[in-house]
Amino acid sequence: xxxxxxxxxxxxxxxxxxxxxxxxxxxxxxxxxxxxxxxxxxxxxxxxxxxxxxxxxxxxxxxxxxxxxxxxxxxxxxxxxxxxxxxxxxxxxxxxxxxxxxxxxxxxxxxxxxxxxxxxxxxxxxxxxxxxxxxxxxxxxxxxxxxxxxxxxxxxxxxxxxxxxxxxxxxxxxxxxxxxxxxxxxxxxxxxxxxxxxxxxxxxxxxxxxxxxxxxxxxxxxxxxxxxxxxxxxxxxxxxxxxxxxxxxxxxxxxxxxxxxxxxxxxxxxxxxxxxxxxxxxxxxxxxxxxxxxxxxxxxxxxxxxxxx
Amino acid sequence: xxxxxxxxxxxxxxxxxxxxxxxxxxxxxxxxxxxxxxxxxxxxxxxxxxxxxxxxxxxxxxxxxxxxxxxxxxxxxxxxxxxxxxxxxxxxxxxxxxxxxxxxxxxxxxxxxxxxxxxxxxxxxxxxxxxxxxxxxxxxxxxxxxxxxxxxxxxxxxxxxxxxxxxxxxxxxxxxxxxxxxxxxxxxxxxxxxxxxxxxxxxxxxxxxxxxxxxxxxxxxxxxxxxxxxxxxxxxxxxxxxxxxxxxxxxxxxxxxxxxxxxxxxxxxxxxxxxxxxxxxxxxxxxxxxxxxxxxxxxxxxxxxxxxxxxxxxxxxxxxxxxxxxxxxxxxxxxxxxxxxxxxxxxxxxxxxxxxxxxxxxxxxxxxxxxxxxxxxxxxxxxxxxxxxxxxxxxxxxxxxxxxxxxxxxxxxxxxxxxxxxxxxxxxxxxxxxxxxxxxxxxxxxxxxxxxxxxxxxxxxxxxxxxxxxxxxxxxxxxxxxxxxxxx
Numbered sequence: 001x002x003x004x005x006x007x008x009x010x011x012x013x014x015x016x017x018x019x020x021x022x023x024x025x026x027x028x029x030x031x032x033x034x035x036x037x038x039x040x041x042x043x044x045x046x047x048x049x050x051x052x053x054x055x056x057x058x059x060x061x062x063x064x065x066x067x068x069x070x071x072x073x074x075x076x077x078x079x080x081x082x083x084x085x086x087x088x089x090x091x092x093x094x095x096x097x098x099x100x101x102x103x104x105x106x107x108x109x110x111x112x113x114x115x116x117x118x119x120x121x122x123x124x125x126x127x128x129x130x131x132x133x134x135x136x137x138x139x140x141x142x143x144x145x146x147x148x149x150x151x152x153x154x155x156x157x158x159x160x161x162x163x164x165x166x167x168x169x170x171x172x173x174x175x176x177x178x179x180x181x182x183x184x185x186x187x188x189x190x191x192x193x194x195x196x197x198x199x200x201x202x203x204x205x206x207x208x209x210x211x212x213x214x215x216x217x218x219x220x221x222x223x224x225x226x227x228x229x230x231x232x233x234x235x236x237x238x239x240x241x242x243x244x245x246x247x248x249x250x251x252x253x254x255x256x257x258x259x260x261x262x263x264x265x266x267x268x269x270x271x272x273x274x275x276x277x278x279x280x281x282x283x284x285x286x287x288x289x290x291x292x293x294x295x296x297x298x299x300x301x302x303x304x305x306x307x308x309x
Numbered sequence: 310x311x312x313x314x315x316x317x318x319x320x321x322x323x324x325x326x327x328x329x330x331x332x333x334x335x336x337x338x339x340x341x342x343x344x345x346x347x348x349x350x351x352x353x354x355x356x357x358x359x360x361x362x363x364x365x366x367x368x369x370x371x372x373x374x375x376x377x378x379x380x381x382x383x384x385x386x387x388x389x390x391x392x393x394x395x396x397x398x399x400x401x402x403x404x405x406x407x408x409x410x411x412x413x414x415x416x417x418x419x420x421x422x423x424x425x426x427x428x429x430x431x432x433x434x435x436x437x438x439x440x441x442x443x444x445x446x447x448x449x450x451x452x453x454x455x456x457x458x459x460x461x462x463x464x465x466x467x468x469x470x471x472x473x474x475x476x477x478x479x480x481x482x483x484x485x486x487x488x489x490x491x492x493x494x495x496x497x498x499x500x501x502x503x504x505x506x507x508x509x510x511x512x513x514x515x516x517x518x519x520x521x522x523x524x525x526x527x528x529x530x531x532x533x534x535x536x537x538x539x540x541x542x543x544x545x546x547x548x549x550x551x552x553x554x555x556x557x558x559x560x561x562x563x564x565x566x567x568x569x570x571x572x573x574x575x576x577x578x579x580x581x582x583x584x585x586x587x588x589x590x591x592x593x594x595x596x597x598x599x600x601x602x603x604x605x606x607x608x609x610x611x612x613x614x615x616x617x618x619x620x621x622x623x624x625x626x627x628x629x630x631x632x633x634x635x636x637x638x639x640x641x642x643x644x645x646x647x648x649x650x651x652x653x654x655x656x657x658x659x660x661x662x663x664x665x666x667x668x669x670x671x672x673x674x675x676x677x678x679x680x681x682x683x684x685x686x687x688x689x690x691x692x693x694x695x696x697x698x699x700x701x702x703x704x705x706x707x708x709x710x711x712x713x714x715x716x717x718x719x720x721x722x723x724x725x726x727x728x729x730x731x732x733x734x735x736x737x738x739x740x741x742x743x744x745x746x747x748x749x750x751x752x753x754x755x756x757x758x759x760x761x762x763x764x765x766x767x768x769x770x771x772x773x774x775x776x777x778x779x780x781x782x783x784x785x786x787x788x789x790x791x792x793x794x795x796x797x
Contacts, residue, residue: 037583038588041584041594044580044583044594045594047669048601048669051609052600052609055608071626071630087347088340088347096347098348099347100348108357120496121497123493123496123497124494124495127490127491128494131487131490139498142501147723147726149505149775152730152732152754153775154508154771156764156767157512157515160511160515161507161511165418171361172360172364179504180505180508183500183504184505187497212489216493241605242733244736248759259607263607263611273615276611276612280608283608284604287605291599291602291603292603295599295677
């Protein structure tokens with residue numbers, strides 16, 4: 001009892017305090033502690049955000065001051081030359097811009113992979129979630145094991161297979177290579193989601209004479225649209241900024257996805273750091289906006305699926 | 310719902326389309342003056358859509374044929390004895406041809422060798438027929454040689470559909486309890502077999518070969534147990550990529566994994582505990598703190614690689630400023646050892662640089678997961694503990710940790726596995742340098758395969774890594790009993 005009374009006295013004291021007016025006070029935290037918590041969080045935020053801001057800074061630097069030891073966020077003589085060069089090429093140096101080509105390549109490869117993965121997963125995850133059939137446990141254990149296979153591990157056999165099938169240096173090879181990692185993960189995520197939907201709905205429909213297939217298409221799929229979107233996003237993000245596999249499968253410049261393309265800027269420091277940063281900003285802003293916008297659902301998808309408690 | 314007018318129902322969609330078109334034309338008119346400098350043009354787009362579209366079509370048709378075939382096996386039964394003979398005959402022939410094609414595919418990818426004898430030509434007969442059909446089509450001037458495959462494929466599919474139609478006519482429906490389940494998992498199973506099981510078997514076969522650049526990959530490679538043994542001996546006693554030795558890289562991999570996961574979980578836990586309270590600005594903090602997770606890893610890694618530059622990189626500028634500050638203040642002189650560091654040349658600092666980068670990238674994910682776990686813990690536990698006079702540490706130790714376990718266990722297991730395998734950061738920042746002193750197992754393996762073309766060796770290497778990870782996971786699950794409910 002003494003503990004509660006003393007803490008409620010503290011609360012009363014704190015309520016009159018100056019800090020109370022600005023910082024909302026947590027579970028019995030003193031104003032000083034609240035201040036420290038905010039300071040710690042602000043420091044963490046700076047560490048999290050500053051390197052990202054640096055990329056923007058460098059993208060705004062005019063070419064003659066790329067090499068500076070300044071740490072200012074808005075550089076002197078900020079200019080958009082780098083963005084211009086990345087988007088529209090440099091006619092004066094006779095260079096075309098491949099930026100849109102890279103984006104197009106990335107988008108087509110990754111979206112086709114993700115659509116395939118989601119379709120395969122939406123259908124098979126339903127079977128895993130709702131049917132008890134011989135082979136089910138084996139299938140699930142297999143799916144879990146695939147999570148343990150090093151990303152690069154199957155790359156070598158895949159590479160040789162694709163080479164034999166003449167699919168190196170084509171979109172198809174990369175689509176197949178990305179499907180390797182995205183299909184099992186998507187099945188796992190969706191199975192987790194389906195299991196959270198109560199069985200009662202389906203059972204009611206089944207009693208009313210609906211077939212299993214009708215139940216799936218008319219009840220399960222509409223109910224799981226958000227999960228399908230999440231699974232698509234996961235799969236998309238998995239392939240979207242992938243570098244190592246793309247580097248092996250695609251060797252022709254005109255097929256480069258954006259990570260490969262942007263890396264051609266990043267590989268020499270002095271010449272193209274500004275252009276690399278500009279390209280990065282152009283790519284990262286929509287992606288980050290989408291990510292932050294959808295993070296709530298993404299997180300719920302994570303906790304439902306692969307990292308299910 | 311039904312009495313809303315058609316206009317009203319389709320107006321929003323129409324407006325969206327209009328808005329999309331408006332944005333498109335606006336961008337187009339804005340970009341048009343510069344379009345000479347942009348290498349993406351309509352031709353490129355059409356060509357890639359053709360390529361991808363053809364592929365998608367082929368896969369969909371293949372899956373559809375497969376589904377129909379198995380649907381008839383599960384859900385149709387022949388209506389009388391005579392029909393049964395016909396139906397089963399067609400089904401067996403189709404399956405046999407499919408198996409023959411599969412064997413040809415295995416041969417195409419060099420998993421097996423049929424040779425030129427009678428056996429080989431028997432298995433190749435369906436594909437020989439298919440090629441014959443193609444040449445016949447081209448010779449009869451019906452199609453261009455470019456579209457021959459598609460036309461011939463179309464004919465084959467039509468024939469198959471005709472056969473399926475015949476089966477459908479000769480059979481009657483029947484009930485199958487599990488048929489639907491198998492039909493639903495079938496596409497995924499086929500996908501898994503092709504994408505994972507087959508490459509895995511292929512890898513095992515490669516591991517027992519001497520495939521390398523000298524043997525033109527698998528073309529002239531020899532297979533045998535002695536090659537597998539040789540690869541294994543090289544792995545443990547020789548050089549794994551160029552100069553590095555296995556155990557040296559193995560120890561570094563363990564360090565890399567442990568340090569990363571400890572900091573990820575520790576940092577994530579710290580941030581989550583700080584955030585898990587009613588407070589102002591919480592939404593803003595959460596948004597800013599997930600930045601490292603939100604930014605595409607490739608961009609972050611490449612940007613950080615430049616920031617580790619010895620002169621113009623952010624880290625050395627900051628360290629240099631600290632150094633100047635410390636030496637200018639008399640009583641801080643003893644700190645003057647802090648100063649710019651050669652991130653790229655010194656193996657130790659190179660390792661620190663990739664660790665810093667990966668820790669920075671990984672903390673937000675863990676903090677989000679842990680925060681989710683913390684928020685699901687009811688505050689009643691803490692109130693009860695407060696009444697009992699428990700202090701903050703005791704509450705953390707006896708309430709928070711045990712209740713977080715179901716969230717933490719899988720997150721840590723997956724975190725370990727992912728970190729163990731994660732080398733894009735390493736590859737993009739240091740490329741394993743200097744002198745392979747920052748390589749971990751997986752990045753050494755990648756280099757052995759794609760920089761040094763030691764295929765057989767790499768396959769054995771990959772199998773060993775897989776076994777290490779597999780043992781770890783089994784061990785961890787045995788200890789913690791985690792992931793138990795995952796397959797129920």
